[in-house]
Amino acid sequence: MPLLIIAFVIPFIIVQTIVAQSAIENWSTFVDPEKRFTLFYPPNLQAKGKENFLSSKDLTLTNSNASREFKITISYITNDSSLNYTGNQKIVPYNDLRNLEQQIKPAFQIYNIVQNSSASYDLYGFPTAGNIIDYTRHNGESGRMLNVLGIVKGKSSFLFSYSNSVEGFDRYLPIVNQIINSIVILKW
Numbered sequence: 001m002p003l004l005i006i007a008f009v010i011p012f013i014i015v016q017t018i019v020a021q022s023a024i025e026n027w028s029t030f031v032d033p034e035k036r037f038t039l040f041y042p043p044n045l046q047a048k049g050k051e052n053f054l055s056s057k058d059l060t061l062t063n064s065n066a067s068r069e070f071k072i073t074i075s076y077i078t079n080d081s082s083l084n085y086t087g088n089q090k091i092v093p094y095n096d097l098r099n100l101e102q103q104i105k106p107a108f109q110i111y112n113i114v115q116n117s118s119a120s121y122d123l124y125g126f127p128t129a130g131n132i133i134d135y136t137r138h139n140g141e142s143g144r145m146l147n148v149l150g151i152v153k154g155k156s157s158f159l160f161s162y163s164n165s166v167e168g169f170d171r172y173l174p175i176v177n178q179i180i181n182s183i184v185i186l187k188w
Contacts, residue, residue, distance in 0.1 A: 030049075078152075
């Protein structure tokens with residue numbers, strides 16, 4: 001009986017891997033101009049790099065066909081002075097994510113964490129923490145957001161944020177997870 005289960009499961013895993021790989025093969029590639037990271041994204045998204053030296057966002061992915069604001073942003077800060085790791089303690093990204101979210105919370109009228117996903121994301125093997133937030137901006141726009149913070153070698157921070165309408169959030173989440181899994185950190 002166990003042999004029969006293995007014979008059924010292995011082909012399923014192989015087919016699933018091939019389908020996922022072929023989907024990413026048709027995707028576009030973004031390489032950070034400073035060569036710090038790279039990722040793949042679906043061809044229906046538009047990529048816009050850092051606007052100027054004052055911008056904190058290194059990449060913004062949007063979908064002009066989305067009915068509501070759909071956005072993925074990435075901010076990568078090398079030698080992030082807000083991180084307090086000396087190299088001797090365990091890296092706990094959730095503490096840094098909580099501090100970061102306290103800083104951005106005033107930009108929203110309502111900012112409620114609905115799910116804590118502290119260990120469910122893989123950012124090139126570096127420790128991560130993630131939260132899903134329901135929000136309402138001061139202009140009345142509401143939606144759902146995913147923030148994933150990776151701590152790279154204890155000294156750099158990589159923030160991946162995805163926002164969409166509450167209705168559209170879960171539908172696009174599998175693609176967002178594929179984008180996250182495609183990220184390669186090149187420089188820390």
